[in-house]
Amino acid sequence: xxxxxxxxxxxxxxxxxxxxxxxxxxxxxxxxxxxxxxxxxxxxxxxxxxxxxxxxxxxxxxxxxxxxxxxxxxxxxxxxxxxxxxxxxxxxxxxxxxxxxxxxxxxxxxxxxxxxxxxxxxxxxxxxxxxxxxxxxxxxxxxxxxxxxxxxxxxxxxxxxxxxxxxxxxxxxxxxxxxxxxxxxxxxxxxxxxxxxxxxxxxxxxxxxxxxxxxxxxxxxxxxxxxxxxxxxxxxxxxxxxxxxxxxxxxxxxxxxxxxxxxxxxxxxxxxxxxxxxxxxxxxxxxxxxxxxxxxxxxxxxxxxxxxx
Amino acid sequence: xxxxxxxxxxxxxxxxxxxxxxxxxxxxxxxxxxxxxxxxxxxxxxxxxxxxxxxxxxxxxxxxxxxxxxxxxxxxxxxxxxxxxxxxxxxxxxxxxxxxxxxxxxxxxxxxxxxxxxxxxxxxxxxxxxxxxxxxxxxxxxxxxxxxxxxxxxxxxxxxxxxxxxxxxxxxxxxxxxxxxxxxxxxxxxxxxxxxxxxxxxxxxxxxxxxxxxxxxxxxxxxxxxxxxxxxxxxxxxxxxxxxx
Numbered sequence: 303x304x305x306x307x308x309x310x311x312x313x314x315x316x317x318x319x320x321x322x323x324x325x326x327x328x329x330x331x332x333x334x335x336x337x338x339x340x341x342x343x344x345x346x347x348x349x350x351x352x353x354x355x356x357x358x359x360x361x362x363x364x365x366x367x368x369x370x371x372x373x374x375x376x377x378x379x380x381x382x383x384x385x386x387x388x389x390x391x392x393x394x395x396x397x398x399x400x401x402x403x404x405x406x407x408x409x410x411x412x413x414x415x416x417x418x419x420x421x422x423x424x425x426x427x428x429x430x431x432x433x434x435x436x437x438x439x440x441x442x443x444x445x446x447x448x449x450x451x452x453x454x455x456x457x458x459x460x461x462x463x464x465x466x467x468x469x470x471x472x473x474x475x476x477x478x479x480x481x482x483x484x485x486x487x488x489x490x491x492x493x494x495x496x497x498x499x500x501x502x503x504x505x506x507x508x509x510x511x512x513x514x515x516x517x518x519x520x521x522x523x524x525x526x527x528x529x530x531x532x533x534x535x536x537x538x539x540x541x542x543x544x545x546x547x548x549x550x551x552x553x554x555x556x557x558x559x560x561x562x563x564x565x566x567x568x569x570x571x572x573x574x575x576x577x578x579x580x581x582x583x584x585x586x587x588x589x590x591x592x593x594x595x596x597x598x599x600x601x602x603x604x605x606x607x608x609x610x611x
Numbered sequence: 612x613x614x615x616x617x618x619x620x621x622x623x624x625x626x627x628x629x630x631x632x633x634x635x636x637x638x639x640x641x642x643x644x645x646x647x648x649x650x651x652x653x654x655x656x657x658x659x660x661x662x663x664x665x666x667x668x669x670x671x672x673x674x675x676x677x678x679x680x681x682x683x684x685x686x687x688x689x690x691x692x693x694x695x696x697x698x699x700x701x702x703x704x705x706x707x708x709x710x711x712x713x714x715x716x717x718x719x720x721x722x723x724x725x726x727x728x729x730x731x732x733x734x735x736x737x738x739x740x741x742x743x744x745x746x747x748x749x750x751x752x753x754x755x756x757x758x759x760x761x762x763x764x765x766x767x768x769x770x771x772x773x774x775x776x777x778x779x780x781x782x783x784x785x786x787x788x789x790x791x792x793x794x795x796x797x798x799x800x801x802x803x804x805x806x807x808x809x810x811x812x813x814x815x816x817x818x819x820x821x822x823x824x825x826x827x828x829x830x831x832x833x834x835x836x837x838x839x840x841x842x843x844x845x846x847x848x849x850x851x852x853x854x855x856x
Contacts, residue, residue: 319616355856358643375850386856391686391697392849401688439693443743444731452742455734582820584728590845591695591726 354385404432412595416470419602426602433603436596440588441604449607453559455583460607463554465546468611472543474601480587483546487580488529500524500531501573507539507550510566557581649855652701656841658792659705659776660834661799662764662809667834669767670827671710674751681712682721682838695722696844699852707774717748722839729818732832754828755819764805778802 317327351357354366365384372382373392383389395401407428411419419425438447441459445451449459457465465483466476488497496519502512503520523529525537532539534547541547548556555561558572588597604610618625644650660668671677684690686697698721703709727735731742736754739746768778779785780802788797799808813825818832 317616319619358639358647361646361648363643363647373850373853376848379850381850381853383850383853386853387686388697388853388856391688391691392853394688395691398688435692440726443727443735446744452734455730455742583730586725586728 408432408595408599412598416598416602419598420470420605429599429602430606433599436592436600437603440592441600444585449604451556453555453562454557457556458554458608459604461554462609462611463549463552463556464608464611465541465543465548465556467543468605468608470601470605470610473604473610474597476585477592477597477600477604478587478589481546481583481585483581483583483585485534485547485576485581487578489578489580492523492529492577496520496523497574497577498570500529500577501570504539504550504573504577505560505566505570508553510569512566512570650700651704652699652852652855654699654701654842654847656843657701657704658796658841659771659778659800660837661812662761662768662805663812663830664834664837665767665771666759666761666764666809666827667830667832668706668710670754670831671834676720677710677712679714679716679748680718680720681715682709682719683711684719684721690719694719695839698839699842700855702839702842705771705776707771707776720835720838724836724838724840729816729832729836730820732835733819733828736828736831754831755821755826757827759813759825759827759830761806761809761825764809765802768802768805772802 315329317329320326351364352367353369355363356366357364369385370382371385371389371393372380373389373396375381375392407425411425411429414422414425419429437449441449444456445459446456451458451460462468464472466472466481488500492500499516499520500523501520502516503518503524506512506517506520524531524535524539534542534545535550536542536547539550541549553561558576560569560572563569563572588600592600613624618628659665682698682703684694684696684698691697698711702721703711733755735742735746735748736751738750738752739748768776769780772778772780777784777788777791778800779788779797785797785801788800791797792800798804799812801808810825812833813829814823816833817829818836819826819828
């Protein structure tokens, strides 16, 4: 194509350079739409300088005119500043349509009791949609977007088993203050046979067909001060809520992946590992990161996830 | 007046003139920030990193975390809802270079400190899909297996000191740090005790869950857990920050 073009005589002027003897360059004018768009950006820039912060002057800068922002500060006082992104954000939070709408709902939910929220379909609909986002941003990385958790690391919130209690009050306290779940490691305290016995007893509690003699020996450690397991797991092995101790009598396992093991020996090995190594799980406190109203929404959401108590 | 043709046919002149034109934009935008009074907010609590956090930050850069994670929460409502308070210039005043980043393949990390437990960070860095099934972040298993090399920590701190980070070497500098950051923080900024401070922090906090061992994971998690936690925003009126813009 270039060949046909250069071989034809053209009305367009060349720049006058010639490389390698015969390579020349056309001097076409810029397309007019491009040129006008360029002039428009120049005009836009000059207008922008007038209305927005732009040029540095001494220790300050031109602040822009006729573009002030008024917002209400944390003390309830009205404040007017030149245009800037921070004030624009505050105004957006206070005046934009969606922010006002969600704030009205948020205030309504914040003022209501848990019983009122749970009984009001409109407040519940708002809670579900708003808390879903809060949960996704803050809780889902550990507990999973559906609340299923990770066995061994983070509790499942979508079942009806609650380590630290499943009432709205318990859940709110958990979200607000966080938790430190701790079980000591018994690997140094007991020998392998004893750990085996304790694991057998623990599995027998949830109806696994373990060796009865081993289970009896394990029970003697579990239920006495020798092991002291009952301090937190209780004599009934249903777990003490104040310690976040697991209920060992059900089929729900949050630390040892018992249900994931193929046979009884595998299940026992997994329980044994937990007894030997102990457990340290920490949930952060959210009282500084989330507002009281946000924590309330989350509480209701989490309560609903697992069919709370 | 230089003619178009003489610039175009003289490569050296073309390069020099191009550099001058390009640098005008940079100079006009960057230089005033050094002398405009309210560029950096006056807030309490921002301190340089401890020796361990500093090594964690080096690993953050070595692994190229900044290629996918920004550390800059912009003042928009959606960012506020997702990440928390917008970032302040003051919060990266001791970062050389700053880690603002420009690409968010992963989420912003400016306020990730304290958001998740150490155990989560360890599991997540080792294999992100263990905790976040839909994650596309690569695995970093070597962090947990590699012992942290902190033999040159003093040199690293001295290098930053040259750029203006107030790590202390003399008694006078130490006293100034006590006045500025308090005694506990000033102890951590002492170059001469860097190794023992680093070991102490790593062994007592045990970020990686491997007792008695200091790995690169310890350092990186220590760094992540301090990000965005230094300023107590409940102490300031929101309008206060707007005064700095």
